[in-house]
Amino acid sequence: MNLLDLAAAGCAIAMIASVVHILRGPTPADRVIAADLLTFSLVGLVALVGVRLAREGTFDLVLVATLVAFLAAVSLARALTGGRR
Amino acid sequence: MNDALLPLIVAVPLLASGVAAFARHRHRWAIVLLLTILTANIIAAAGLVWATADGSVVAHGIGGWPNGIAIPFVADAFSALMLTVAGLLTLVCVVFAIVADTGRNRLFPALVLVLTAGVNGALLTADLFNLFVFIEVMLLPSYGLLVLSRRGRGTDESVTGSRLYVTFNLFVSTVFLGGVALVYGVAGTVNLAELAGAAQESPLVAAALGVCLFALAMKAAVVPVHGWLARAYPSTSPAITALFSGLHTKVAIYAIYRIYAVGFEGDQTYLWIGVAVFSATMLIGVLGAVGEDRMRSILAFHMVSQIGYILLGVALFTPVGLAAGIFYLLHHMIVKASLFLSAGAIETRFGTDRLDDLRGRVGREPVLMVAFGVAALSLAGVPPFSGFFAKLMLLVAAVEDGQVAAAVIAIVVSLLTLLSMLKIFNAVFARTVSGGEPVGPVGPVRRGGLAVAQRPTTRAALAVPAVVLAAATLALGLGAQGLFALAEVAAAGLLDTTGYVGAVLP
Amino acid sequence: MTILELIGQIIALLGALIFVVAAVGLRRFPDPYARISAVATAAGLGVAFITVGAVLQVPTVDNVVKVVLAVLLQLITSAVAAIVIARAAVSSGHRFSDGTDTAALDEDA
Amino acid sequence: MTLIAAVAAAWLLVALAPAFVRLTGRYAGWPLAGGMLGVLGLVLSAWNPQQVVRESVPWIPALDIALRLRLNGLALLFAVVVLAIGAVVLVYSTSYLRQPRSPGFYGLMTAFAAAMLTLVLADDLVVLFVAWELTTLCSYLLILRSGPAAKEPATRTLLVTAAGGLALLAAVVTLIARTGTTELTTVLAHPLWREDPGFATIVAVLVAIAAMTKSAQFPFHAWLPDAMVAPAPVSAYLHAAAMVKAGIFLLMLFAPAASAAAIWSPLLVGVGLWTALMGAFFAVRRADMKELLAYSTVSQLGLLVAVIGVGTPTAMLAASAHVVAHALFKSAGFMGVGLVEKRTGTRILTELRGSGRILRWDAAMLILAAVSMAGIPPMLGFISKELLLDSFLTAAPPALSWTLAIVATAGAVLTVAYSLRLVLPLLPGRLGAARPGEHGPQARPWRDTRAMSVAVSVPAILGLALGAGAPLLDPVVRPAAAGAAGVDVASVSGVYLWHGVNAALLLSLTAIVLGTLVGLRLRGAPAPPAPQRWSGVLAVQHAQQGIIALGRRVGDLTRSDVPAANLVVPIVLIGAAATALPMLWRGWPRYDEPFLVLDLLLLLLVAAGVIAVSVATRRLTAIISVGVAGFAVVLWFLVLGASDVAVTQLLVEILTVVVMVLVLRRMPRRLRPSRPRRRVLAAIAALAAGVTATLAALVFTGHRELSDVAAFFLREAKELTGGTNIVNTILVDFRALDTLGELVVLGIAAVSITALLEARRAVDRPSGKGTAAALSNARVNAVFLTAVGRIVAPVMVVGSAYALLRGHNAPGGGFIAALIGAAAIALIYLAAPSDEIPRIERSYLAIAGAGIVIAVGTGVLGLLDGSFLRPLHFDIGSLHLTTALVFDLGVYLAVFGVILAAINRLGLSPADAVRTDRSSERSVR
């Protein structure tokens, strides 16, 4: 039993919880927040799965994700205000 | 000829399109570039016809990688003929577009050049995935051309039509790609030459290629998946409708011919499906046309109907049937574009293509009348125009093959075709024949916010493209021998694919 | 399993726990702002822990450099994202939970 | 080559017609008539009574189609009729026409004559059909050009005759397919006619239908009276002498062969006699001279068809003679009526009473034609009617023959009656006098219509002359009859005025007497109301409208711009086809157990995302939910061993969200709700599609070893390209063409987006008002993203460059690099305190274009090493460079261009958008 699997399971739980929260809301901001959590638990999962499967691109993917993933969050925030800055 | 130069027929228009993308406000040079490249394209294609007319096949593996690895470009008589006619059409439609304004948009040259490259690539490639890519290369500029309008404001209709067009074509592409995936899944290759006969040997490959064929049939607007075309085509500018009519569905038809010939080696097992479906296509298409009240809607439904005829050739898969189908295909590209262009000339001048709005308003238009009349008769299969010989050969092939029902439908559909063409002719040109004066309101007619000044007759430049193509259909009728001999060579290449396969995998 | 790997695994597990807690917080907190707060922490720290934990399994120079960079970036970008979301929430009229003192928002700035 | 020359000369006349009109105005009829007689001379000079003249010029050898001509008796007969009457009618036209220039009229009339000549001389099925269709076309245009009222009749005429043409086409196709040749002589002599009764019957019926439409036989007769809107010369030529004779010609041509079919004779005789009676019956009661003649034509053609159906040598002789007789008296009749109308302004019988005195010669000529039509000796009409009656009487068996003869006689009675009615007002003395209170018509002076008078006189007098000198006709009608009957000329008797007293003569005399009585009795009778011909016209009209209505309904089936409506059909079809999938089942695909849990987790995630997006009611929720599925797919790619793909997918996901949000603010917040019914149906379709897709994946994939091409890549890629990232070597080396296409797609997407947004501004909707005073300052709050940008943007740029450079050997490459670069652009846009600041004025098109130029240019360089897109390798010192990198740079720029286009074009606030629109308008002027 590798603890990383357990950690991956934790990330997965967080992801599923985010999806539920995305659907339940109740406010648009909640959906955006949940999307944020989802994105970052994905990054976690990528790191864990990538290492477990010895994927060479793992940390490239993580690095790229940390570089760009917040753009999605920022965009979604913009959506909350209807495009107003 | 050096086979390695074959890809240039795609590369040169692409290169030019990249250059044309720099065109800014004054872009006369871009138009000159466009016309130069299109002319060169025709010359190159004609050269290919010359090189392949004896049945030989020109092939080149791109990048010089080993056979089976490289993406192959192949030109035989069929693809060379298609290249030539497609190139010709493009040039004629582009001239019309430039005269009729759409073509003066600064984005126009780049879009058309990429479209040309896409068409050429799709006609030359012998790799299914690459075909998918080139279909996309055709589609993306088409999306732009669809909404292009020099006057600055697209209509609601063009947006709605675009949405349908884009959505449907995206669906088609996705299904096609799915089919390619299935082919790779079962056969382990997407190289058409390596797939030669595979569908005949394995029902799995047949089913996978069947998905690709289904997608292409959707793209070709075969009944019952034809509705999109009849709705989307009339929504854009006349020049673009004409251009698309000659290119998009026809590339799909070409691919259907090619894939069925190579992949299935003309397997007789599935031909009945084609005969049934394509007969229905002829009939439903023409009925739709009869019911429409706009020139371009009528013509668009006719495309559907005529596609049935064209594809009947591959569904017969006899030497005469294939040759007739190919002849029909080439004839139809010319005639349909001619019809769209003469309709477009009327529409450009009067601001509408609705028959009820045009009735009684069009004065004497002898030149357009003759052009339209000739093309319409050719479409209906009336001699001595090319459509007659196309239909005659097809009918003979069908009867020889025992497909009497299809032949009967084809004949009945001719009459309905004539009926719907009369609808246009009577509404628009009857006055020209009877020599009377227009009784409708004379003066600027406002429509879509545009004031159209009425001049005695349509500018000659607007009519010339339609006339050129109408003359072509007469020439192809009286001189059917020339094209038919080539069509026979092309058909022979489909019946016996060893030349094609051997050129790709020597 | 080396000790480094074990430590890494524990750190990663901790990171995962932070995510789980954030997920619970998402359920439990009364208003979007509290939830953003919970998620912001998890996004920054959870990812940092997990990636560090992961890189300890394959600590090549290449990977470590990437992870250090990633962690730094993550801490900054995730927090800024949270701030942007929070401000957007405020300016799009998302309510604070009852009992929140929001006087500071009203003063003229 | 005389025949060829004759046909060519005829068509040359067509080409010359406009020139003649230009030179001589309406008098062009004279030279054209001369030309036509010249053509007739050519034909006669080619004629050889001993031998059929045949000539051929190759046309489409591939299909065995040639311009084959042959001159036999039948062809001669019809050629003479067509050309001679044609010349007369052209002369008539010079005076009839009032417009100084009618190039269309003369062109079409000569074209018609040329087509008819080609038709009768054709010895090739295709040539025959082409000519046949040309006559149809010419007649349509000739009717159509006679005025606005002619549109509908012309259309109906065309539809009916074109339908007949298609029957002939069907016959032609069947003949070609079954006999393997297009040569008419061979086809007609083919043994198949006797060997295959089914074939014979089908072709016979098709030919009969074709002929009957053209010759206005029941039930296709309606078009002919309908077509009377055409001017007199057209009616005289087409609807009396020429076009309607095409059908008769066709029947006589095919008779020897088609009579092998049992149905041939009864069909022709039955339809012909019925039409003869019906036409005559209608003709008797017409008040309009032209209408009367039109129905008379229908009737006379009926007699011809019937007698051809009899098929004996006598019958064919009768047919041949009657063709000539009818051509003469009917052309004279129509032209005469036209002349009367020209001179008096009317052609209504009652209005013409008393005009005989003023019309004099013209009236006399019309009367002469009518006498021939009535079959009164010594006119040619009498002779041909005698022959007709005789043919019916000699047709076996006797019981039937008498029935036929009596019916024909009944027709003859009516013929006499209507002929009498036609000329009564013109007759001298009491018969034609005006009634008290009526003022006879005023006539125009004869001088104006001299040419018309001449033209009417020629056939009218010929009808008399050829009746008196009947044997003069023998050289023309006997060979024709022999050909049509399929016998030697010797076995066809000659034409005589006096046959002696026989049954036919008695019937004929009876007809004359009874007909006169009927005619006189009907003299004052009013014309019946509801003209019967409308029933036929209505039938055509109804058929036309019915088809149009049906067509509209067919169009309605697909009349929707909603994509869903157009997608449902293919989706259902695919689903239906998928029911065959279980038949292809070949066990479960190969699968590695260790991945099971992980795979299940990803499945769960995808499912969560899919369900979430399906139930979402808000746009924001929907795009976030789709992101869930997208992230799960990213993980799938990673798990499946595709880091490059995973990175790309991740970047694409993020950038898609960025663009989606730009779009989102221009749409309502809520998704358009679907009706429950649609939702349920869609769900069912979705379920079926899901099952189909799963099954397809199981059946079609995972059952084979590593493909040859994949094995090649794994084995050789490093060696051949120097790269160790196999996927990247495929992208930029082995399948660079795909990549080239892809980057072109991206680059041109930028152009298309620009085109779209220039053609049509994006919708804008007001964004809500700011609510929190303290946080409302965008400029102050821009610090966060700006600061992050200062840190992250350089990393992005470096990372982008890094990915670009090392892509060949490790995850990376042009796409990933560009997407990272594009993310930097997105960041700059998002960080800016206003929409306007970050715009990069239009250079994105240049960037995209440069990308395409660089990539294609690199590809073309490859030709130096023998192939387009062949990467070139350089070693500069220890540094190994490949043009694949330059290619990747092209990719990079293209991706960059499209993102810039989307952000620049969509990221504008309304005020900015207006400004941009103005500038773009300026730019296109």
Next chain:
Amino acid sequence: MILALTIGVLVAGAVYLLLQEDRLRVILGFVLLSHAVNLLLFSAGGIDSRDEPLGEALNPATTADPLPQAFVLTAIVIAFAITIYLLVLAVTGNPSEDAGLDDAGADDAGPDDAKAPAPAPTRGGRR
């Protein structure tokens, strides 16, 4: 098996969305559909070998088929371009198309779902 199910789920969702009226739903349907096809391409290469095709001396028995990966990369980017175009097209219609959907009034200003109560002034008198 699991990948096949994933493809099935994606296709089901895609078809469901494609058959809806809303333009954005249709676009999202295409996004899902292209995911499905991309995974199908992977599946076509065989998914029992999942080692990355990176580096030298690759074991053909365990290394994933690189060709579908290249295909998918191409397909992703093409789909991306078209998706962007579709998105732009979705907002270049007539504003009246969405008449009735406009969440006018309170709903427009307020962020809450219908379920949540309408925004009300909170303590501190914000708003």
Next chain:
Amino acid sequence: MILSILTLPFRFAAFVCWFAAQLTLTSVRVLGDILSPGLTATPRVVRLPLGSAGDLHVTAISVLITLTPGTLALGAARDDSGERFVIVHSLYHRDTDSALADFADMDRRITRAVALGGPR
């Protein structure tokens, strides 16, 4: 100056350690609240004055506040005199003053940790 550059890593490390401890403390508190029934939060929005701090400074303090469990920067503001503020949402501070004190402390530490002109 040279000294300050040399000491920077140590000062920064010290700050990181302090911050880590801070994180742990607050984490435990928030964790306890979330995982136990009921919430003990006393949410409030406060305005943290930062004088004429630069952009990076404002961002850094906001990021740190946001990373800390239970607190969240909502955005920045600037008053007429040009003074900058960060508006902070805090869940567990009993009153505005204690919150401001905590944040000011954090601000002081980070300033000291990264200052190049020597500790203030």
